[in-house]
Amino acid sequence: MKEQLVTSASADEALGVLVAVVGAAGFFSLLIVIVWQGAATWRARMLAAREQQYKELAARYAQLLEDTVELQRRTAEEQRQTLDELTQTRLAVGSMEKMMREIE
Numbered sequence: 001m002k003e004q005l006v007t008s009a010s011a012d013e014a015l016g017v018l019v020a021v022v023g024a025a026g027f028f029s030l031l032i033v034i035v036w037q038g039a040a041t042w043r044a045r046m047l048a049a050r051e052q053q054y055k056e057l058a059a060r061y062a063q064l065l066e067d068t069v070e071l072q073r074r075t076a077e078e079q080r081q082t083l084d085e086l087t088q089t090r091l092a093v094g095s096m097e098k099m100m101r102e103i104e
Helices: 002-103
Strands: none
């Protein structure tokens, strides 16, 4: 009878160990999945934040490009005005020289 109890207890222990191993494996698998998903979520948030920063940078670049084009347009207009004024000044100086030569 003692042998039967020992065999029964041994079978119960083996079953308990098997349940413990399966439970531990399940628990660690769950922890791995939780950590993995947490890391994936964190990575997705970082990528979304980076994409938002790129969008903001692109918007700033577009605004700077527009400002540069406007500045170049103004500069070209001012250069045209300066050239016109210089041409008028040359004509005036030329006519003054002509008049001075006639006086001499």
